Amino acid sequence: MHRSNIAKRVSFDDIQLLKADANALHKFIHNNSDGGTIIYLLEKLGRLKNGESKNPLLSLLSKPNEKIRLLTIKNLSKLSDISLLPTFVKYASNDSSTEVRREAVSALGRLNNRKTIPYLIKLSRDADPKVVMQAMRGLLPFNSTKKVSEVLISLKDHPNEMIREIIISKYSKSSKLDTKTSKTHVVKVDHGFLRNKVVLGDAEKVLKHIPNESIALTFTSPPYYNARDYSIYQSYEEYLSCLNRIFKGIYKATKEGRFFILNTSPIIVPRISRSHSSKRYPIPYDLHPLLIKMGWEFIDDIVWVKPEVCVKNRNAGFLQHRKPLGYKPNAITEMLMVYRKKTDKLIDWNMKQYDSATVKKSKISGKYETSNVWKISPKFNKTHSAVFPAELCDRVISFYSYVGDLVFDPFGGSGTLGKAASALDRNFFLTEKEPNYFEYMKSVWNKEGELFNKSSNVEFMDINEFKLLIKKKNNGAG
Numbered sequence: 001m002h003r004s005n006i007a008k009r010v011s012f013d014d015i016q017l018l019k020a021d022a023n024a025l026h027k028f029i030h031n032n033s034d035g036g037t038i039i040y041l042l043e044k045l046g047r048l049k050n051g052e053s054k055n056p057l058l059s060l061l062s063k064p065n066e067k068i069r070l071l072t073i074k075n076l077s078k079l080s081d082i083s084l085l086p087t088f089v090k091y092a093s094n095d096s097s098t099e100v101r102r103e104a105v106s107a108l109g110r111l112n113n114r115k116t117i118p119y120l121i122k123l124s125r126d127a128d129p130k131v132v133m134q135a136m137r138g139l140l141p142f143n144s145t146k147k148v149s150e151v152l153i154s155l156k157d158h159p160n161e162m163i164r165e166i167i168i169s170k171y172s173k174s175s176k177l178d179t180k181t182s183k184t185h186v187v188k189v190d191h192g193f194l195r196n197k198v199v200l201g202d203a204e205k206v207l208k209h210i211p212n213e214s215i216a217l218t219f220t221s222p223p224y225y226n227a228r229d230y231s232i233y234q235s236y237e238e239y240l241s242c243l244n245r246i247f248k249g250i251y252k253a254t255k256e257g258r259f260f261i262l263n264t265s266p267i268i269v270p271r272i273s274r275s276h277s278s279k280r281y282p283i284p285y286d287l288h289p290l291l292i293k294m295g296w297e298f299i300d301d302i303v304w305v306k307p308e309v310c311v312k313n314r315n316a317g318f319l320q321h322r323k324p325l326g327y328k329p330n331a332i333t334e335m336l337m338v339y340r341k342k343t344d345k346l347i348d349w350n351m352k353q354y355d356s357a358t359v360k361k362s363k364i365s366g367k368y369e370t371s372n373v374w375k376i377s378p379k380f381n382k383t384h385s386a387v388f389p390a391e392l393c394d395r396v397i398s399f400y401s402y403v404g405d406l407v408f409d410p411f412g413g414s415g416t417l418g419k420a421a422s423a424l425d426r427n428f429f430l431t432e433k434e435p436n437y438f439e440y441m442k443s444v445w446n447k448e449g450e451l452f453n454k455s456s457n458v459e460f461m462d463i464n465e466f467k468l469l470i471k472k473k474n475n476g477a478g
């Protein structure tokens, strides 16, 4: 039966009645063989106060429909009834559905009773990592028991990475505090001297002088391997290893738990003649493993979609011949890969580092993009051939930083990120190695400086001047 029809037949008041009266619940289950109705009931039952509900619910565990069994276990676990221990053990160990097994292990954990310990220890050796994780969750409250802590510690060598991480973070020194929400160890270091600086120089070299943990957000678009004249590399390998070194520098310079958002897309290097083929380089896919290896944690992939009229048309041939294998889709997307600097702290920990006034000023008001598909037209600039659209920077800065934060673009180009940052009351730090783009940024700021409150005190310097600034800072001056 369709859900909306079930909802018409089984009202909120009916469900309250069934919760209060075990006989009525029993009759309802007996008289409704339709799986949809039973699932609807089980989803709507909510908090169960009446222990008498147990028997009618138990009868549902023999149903062949696994969703019914799963929801039944979920509801039974709300009763916190230790007499259900053998039932939960039975379904945790033997159910044919792994989802039902996981729910039953979770139910054992929710009993929060020492009697569950031997069963949870056994389940912590299960072949399904999610069953193991549920068993670990159930065992953690009894961590002070020698046997339990031995079992948990032994899981640090488990083949599953999430299990290993949970155990390592649980038993690492720092987690003696409740690091999940604690803000006690946040050290306030003033990196104010980096604010609103544009440095002419190679990002790799500049990054060597940037203090560790000074940057709150990096959003950047690196050169697209030999696709434009400003980026010439001997080989793809050299290109990747150059970016690898720069991204390692960004990792060091980024504050714990903060974000790095990388905009790239596969690029095509055209064929040298009609008798050769062009070559496509899957840049985001090749950079991803390098980033993971250096410690960035993958968080999200956002797809930037451009109108098809704005991209190079690759369809002319196929449009004519229509022969399979010759299909060439127009590339209207770029990736925004979202990474977070590794930490065992939840994102709440980062959010709690801001005072309430800053939080209030930084909140995103009104409508915002709820999906990971961002439709934004590209921007064209006479001086620079690959600039960010301001809207792209606005979204990234608003979603991934707070007012007053320092945001960084190592491949500054025409300075779009800096302008957007200052308009959104953030500070920025940019590097750019090409003098003509550096001069362009300077001229734009000189022209438009007054438009941006913060940017009126932007400082432009070359790498030597920057090094001097750092030296002065290290010697304790200004």
Ligand SMILES: C[S@@+](CC[C@H](N)C(=O)[O-])C[C@H]1O[C@@H](n2cnc3c(N)ncnc32)[C@H](O)[C@@H]1O
Pocket (backbone or CB within 6 Å): 201, 202, 203, 204, 220, 221, 222, 223, 224, 230, 231, 384, 386, 387, 388, 389, 410, 411, 412, 413, 414, 415, 416, 417, 431, 432, 433, 434, 437
């Ligand atoms: C894709 S563009 C970035 C454009 C920028 N997002 C904007 O909105 O104008 C890449 C820029 O990185 C610069 N670049 C390339 N290698 C660099 C390096 N090693 N250090 C600093 N800048 C570099 C290039 O000169 C180019 O301006």
